[in-house]
Amino acid sequence: MPAKPGQAKPIEPPLKKMIVTLRLRIERNSKWVRGIKRTIEDIEFFVLPQYLRKTLSDREYELEISYEDDKDLDKQINDILMECHHMADSRNCFSESDIKENGTERYWD
Numbered sequence: 001m002p003a004k005p006g007q008a009k010p011i012e013p014p015l016k017k018m019i020v021t022l023r024l025r026i027e028r029n030s031k032w033v034r035g036i037k038r039t040i041e042d043i044e045f046f047v048l049p050q051y052l053r054k055t056l057s058d059r060e061y062e063l064e065i066s067y068e069d070d071k072d073l074d075k076q077i078n079d080i081l082m083e084c085h086h087m088a089d090s091r092n093c094f095s096e097s098d099i100k101e102n103g104t105e106r107y108w109d
Contacts, residue, residue: 017064017065017067018064019064019101019102020062021100023098024040024059026059026097028093035093039088039090046087051065077108081095081098081108
């Protein structure tokens with residue numbers, strides 16, 4: 001609900017931040033399919049820029065995710081993984097990527 005003139009705006013809780021590692025595993029659907037390189041380029045260009053903190057290796061990335069609560073965090077991570085899957089699928093490949101929280105054993109795949 002918008003604040004009326006002269007009325008204080010409600011204070012929103014600050015967003016939490018989490019550093020995670022994305023291991024991007026893209027494979028061909030068959031040995032005659034080409035497209036792994038373009039799939040990775042598309043993911044790096046369209047999916048990762050808003051989260052990318054640094055590139056760790058060829059297919060490993062450190063991401064910073066800002067979130068409100070665990071439900072929001074799970075949704076954002078699932079969205080990232082689904083986008084990777086859809087980008088791979090559009091080039092006749094598949095994604096078996098996973099995301100792991102740095103410093104803990106918590107992961108999503």
